[in-house]
Amino acid sequence: MRYSRLIADMLRRYIKTRYFEQMKKKKGRSAKDSHSNLEISIGKIFQEMNREHGPIFVPTEENPDQVEPFFPVSLLSTIHQTVERMIGSKVPGFKIEREMQKNNGELVCKATELSLYFRTASYGRKTHPANFQPSELINLFFEIAKKDEFLDEEFRNKNFPSRQSGKIVAEIYNEMVEQIRRSASTREFKQKLQKRVRASIKNFNSAVTYVTELFTLHKKLLVVRLNCYLPSLSDEAAMIKQAKDCLRKLSNNKRNNLLFADVAGFLWKLEYHHKHGYYFHFIFFYSDDCDESSVDLTHQIGQYWVTPLTKGGGGYRNCEESSNEFLSSCIGIVDRADSVSRNKLRQAFYYLTMKDQYLRFGAGDAGKRFGRGGVTGGEW
Template identity: 30%
Template sequence: MSDKDNERYRALMSKIGMHVEGVGVTGGVDPKLICTLKEASSLLRRLMVSEGDAFGLSALDESGNACLEYNAPGKMLLKLLKLHIPNDSRFNALYKFEPYIEMAMDHIKEFGLYPLLLTWWMQRSASEAQMLMKHFNDYVHKIRQEVKSARFLSRLNGYQRSSNKNYKELTEYVDALFEHHARLLVLRVDLSYSKENSKTTQAQAKRDRERLFENARSNKLFGDMLGYIWKLEHGPEKGFHYHMMFFFDGSKVREDVNLAKRIGEYWKSVVTKGRGLYYNCNASKWRYEKRGIGMVNYGDDLLREGLQAAVFYLTKTDLYMKLQTVGRGMGKGNRPSGKGSRGRPRAI
């Protein structure tokens, strides 16, 4: 795993553990699955650059039978096959694995390797053992060749580029807000659905989000809002939910905890008509290692760094699998027009 991937993995696990200001929601991401996918990705990358056959044959016994013996690549493959990676139709309809895992899983299914995990070690006739050895070795050869193909490299580049592009756009968006305003009151609210409504469809979640921002144009609650960032996610327990980041004019509003609560209650009672729930991240700022929400001044490097980290974790958590969305899975408000007044005094 590269240094960049390690950084992204730490970001993801920080999100799961709610170590970063305002990021993370119970039931959102399965940490066991993420750890499994991390191990699978690491095994696959090592397998791709390994050399030689995955399996060989033992010496024939008195009956002329033989069994398979694994080499270093074969040991990696067996570890991969023992990992519990979901591959059912419901999961695949929701998520898309990173290209290495997706490609490997497709060919595991094609080669029918999972049933062989139970019997590969058994003695069998020399001809049967030879065929089984070739079957495993052909699988390894195929995936080694595929990762070198222009098609695969294009998929890999596209997968990694999307989150990098999102992060760049969102950090530029936040910087643009600061160029026009000395202080931003930053709110983080997770908007979700009650347990009884956890099966809410992606289409309905989209309609609810659109209604929220449509109503915000004329609702006094959002009168001093300057911008926002949203990301759609899905968890096995919570179903579809949104991570929201709201930016208000810090020269006009101050009570971040109360304002975040009012937005959450508005989502719960008005937008979703009682179907929704919310989590007010601002109410527990003290729980996090980095501060990136609440009142953030233009010149406060520490809080600006925390805010940047919060944006980073929102955009860099798709390292091993991505939610398949109908349309966009992340968005932001309109970027301020015109040139900011950088020269004016910044509020303390």
């Protein structure tokens, strides 16, 4: 037993070392190159998050008892990429020149590469939920756009007079661009941005390394994916505690439950939905000894979650029913030699881990949100 465990430990160390050596060689390339040529654009990630969350409703400023739809999650992609373009360029939003040949020497606005994002500036007036944690770039946009000098402007016509005396709206837009650039250049901002990106990359690398280890020990794996919901509580802190308690019970009780006898490993992600509150996204990897179907196992795990673990107050959903491309994929048997299915699995990991650097819901102090088990059925 000790010898087999020693061999397994050696294999894990070897695989992990080899994987990170490959990642190190790719350092400096674009995100899609650094992560197995996954080629998932930021726009695509936001699009799938929109399918996952749907429209979000928030209290209106005039009447807190009424709600209005917050703009779609996918539209945040526009804001994120707008700020990205502003920071990555040195040109103004508009080139403004005084045309001396015309009457009164009126101002003339000439378009630049940033002029395309002019109307995006109006989105800053939107209200967003308190538990809404956008990317550092989106957060910076809201922070600047809600300043007094920008909040009341109508970013519709660049030549319209500004609410500020003696200026046109295009000049106000240029000032907003410059303020965003100055704030983005600070050390504090860069550190916050890097911290969030590093956390996502760390989780992605952990998931890929982990499943690589599992496929070293198993020729085939049966992948089961489901969302497990918690009983609704008004207190967010109590809901987080409840989530951790349920996860701990699941981990402690697994050794005595035949339902998990053939589990080779699993991944979990603590998520938040504005309708359901906190919930877990689980990915279970059953060994090739398992003769159950993914549908049957999903139902059995879901029932186990609902009845013993949440005392009938929780719920579950088979991810095959999801319209989100990265939640409904890679369910069922995946062969070690099937490079297409394994790459789809990596895409699913990429989405689950990388989306947090662009948008995250729930309390900022929810603690650890991503985890994995061991590499054998007896230790996960």
